[in-house]
Amino acid sequence: MATDHDHQVLVVGAGPVGLMTALCLVERGVDVRILDKEWRPTLHSFALALHPETLRSLEEFGLAHDLTERGRRLERILFFDTARQIGRIDYTALPSAHPYLLVVPQSILESALEEKLRQHKVQVEWNHQALAFHQDDHGVQVEIAELEKVSLGYPIARSEWAVRRKQQVDVDYVVAADGYRSTTRQSLGIRFADYGHAQTFFVFEFPYTAELPPEMRIVLGDGHSNVFWPIEDGRGRWSFEVSMSETETPGMDQFRKLLETRAPWFSPVPESIYWSTLIRFDRRLSENCGEGRVWLAGDAVHATGPVGIQSMNVGLREAGLIARNMASALQGGGEAGLAGYEKACRSEWLELLGVEGAPSLTGEAPSWVQADPDRITPCIPGSGEELSRLLTQIGLHYAPRTATVT
Numbered sequence: 202m203a204t205d206h207d208h209q210v211l212v213v214g215a216g217p218v219g220l221m222t223a224l225c226l227v228e229r230g231v232d233v234r235i236l237d238k239e240w241r242p243t244l245h246s247f248a249l250a251l252h253p254e255t256l257r258s259l260e261e262f263g264l265a266h267d268l269t270e271r272g273r274r275l276e277r278i279l280f281f282d283t284a285r286q287i288g289r290i291d292y293t294a295l296p297s298a299h300p301y302l303l304v305v306p307q308s309i310l311e312s313a314l315e316e317k318l319r320q321h322k323v324q325v326e327w328n329h330q331a332l333a334f335h336q337d338d339h340g341v342q343v344e345i346a347e348l349e350k351v352s353l354g355y356p357i358a359r360s361e362w363a364v365r366r367k368q369q370v371d372v373d374y375v376v377a378a379d380g381y382r383s384t385t386r387q388s389l390g391i392r393f394a395d396y397g398h399a400q401t402f403f404v405f406e407f408p409y410t411a412e413l414p415p416e417m418r419i420v421l422g423d424g425h426s427n428v429f430w431p432i433e434d435g436r437g438r439w440s441f442e443v444s445m446s447e448t449e450t451p452g453m454d455q456f457r458k459l460l461e462t463r464a465p466w467f468s469p470v471p472e473s474i475y476w477s478t479l480i481r482f483d484r485r486l487s488e489n490c491g492e493g494r495v496w497l498a499g500d501a502v503h504a505t506g507p508v509g510i511q512s513m514n515v516g517l518r519e520a521g522l523i524a525r526n527m528a529s530a531l532q533g534g535g536e537a538g539l540a541g542y543e544k545a546c547r548s549e550w551l552e553l554l555g556v557e558g559a560p561s562l563t564g565e566a567p568s569w570v571q572a573d574p575d576r577i578t579p580c581i582p583g584s585g586e587e588l589s590r591l592l593t594q595i596g597l598h599y600a601p602r603t604a605t606v607t
């Protein structure tokens with residue numbers, strides 16, 4: 202087994218949060234290696250919008266301008282019931298250099314981050330899986346498998362991933378941004394605590410034949426949240442919250458029926474779909490964000506509903522915080538900052554998940570907000586002070602007790 206002693210930090214996972222962590226570390230002069238068990242970046246665009254605060258943090262790397270050029274600005278959220286528009290939130294009221302939501306496919310964000318890393322001479326090592334960790338007071342030993350596709354089977358051709366070679370890496374720290382099913386979190390024995398109210402969504406991407414509206418549209422129904430995103434010319438996405446008992450990928454018939462019953466005002470009525478899927482979202486938070494020299498970030502730490510795109514956006518800012526504190530620890534500044542990262546991250550998520558400090562109703566709250574205020578926070582693309590300002594517009598008072606993770 203080959204051994205590598207050359208790197209200070211190993212980032213496991215090259216999703217948006219891992220890429221951002223690696224970039225923030227490299228910019229601080231840290232020697233980084235980043236790997237991912239997949240054979241290429243995502244082609245999907247699961248999380249498709251950036252919050253204003255995220256764009257501000259991307260400015261640091263000269264990425265906000267390019268992404269804004271490639272994305273689509275949405276200046277407001279409109280709220281609907283089945284019959285009509287019932288409310289709105291304007292992003293233009295935010296005191297931000299980017300007072301809008303930016304719709305940009307996750308794949309474009311990831312390739313922009315990867316390209317920036319390449320400019321720093323850091324290449325993502327695709328097809329590399331972190332298998333196991335052993336840590337002591339001085340560092341972490343990581344076992345890595347390099348994967349390759351091997352052809353199997355005759356007469357029916359098929360292929361399977363196999364381990365081409367194994368290597369052992371010695372690093373000072375590991376950041377695992379290895380997603381919702383984080384095997385790092387599991388191997389550290391960290392509980393992914395459940396905060397209830399999981400949600401199942403049917404998602405449909407479809408040809409949108411009219412001019413796209415300049416807003417995100419949220420439909421709040423009886424116990425369900427639904428969202429329409431104008432993605433790009435000729436393309437829209439609807440996500441409908443459905444019963445937890447649903448298990449099958451939905452088709453055009455279900456799409457038509459959901460539109461008729463939940464958004465009959467929507468036009469033009471779609472006649473086909475590009476793709477559809479069924480996804481379940483839990484509400485969870487890790488009891489710790491790491492242990493010793495192995496730390497977690499992004500979906501490895503938290504899970505929430507998809508409407509407000511909070512998990513990826515807050516995760517991208519966690520990347521900046523953990524990188525800053527890890528760089529400082531590597532430069533002899535001690536590890537207190539890493540404990541501070543955990544505290545800030547968990548506090549923010551306990552609030553976003555409504556476990557602590559949930560927004561309260563003010564006298565200005567309209568009846569649709571009064572009906573179910575807890576359901577609204579996870580639907581708003583924002584966090585921290587920005588979320589507070591947005592919620593004020595619909596009569597909710599939210600005072601984040603901790604500074605936003607930045």
Ligand SMILES: Cc1cc2nc3c(=O)[nH]c(=O)nc-3n(C[C@H](O)[C@H](O)[C@H](O)COP(=O)(O)OP(=O)(O)OC[C@H]3O[C@@H](n4cnc5c(N)ncnc54)[C@H](O)[C@@H]3O)c2cc1C
Pocket residue numbers: 213214215216217218219236237238239247248249329330331332378379380381383384480498499500501506507508509510511512513516
């Ligand atoms: C099907 C689906 C639909 C989604 N829809 C939405 C949505 O509508 N709205 C929304 O806001 N969010 C959505 N999300 C969530 C959103 O994609 C995530 O919040 C975002 O990608 C988080 O980024 P991350 O970097 O933390 O984790 P991920 O993007 O999950 O990246 C983790 C990476 O780690 C790699 N990895 C895992 N284990 C290892 C290992 N042992 N060694 C090496 N690499 C490893 C994986 O291959 C992966 O590339 C969706 C996610 C999924 C899976």
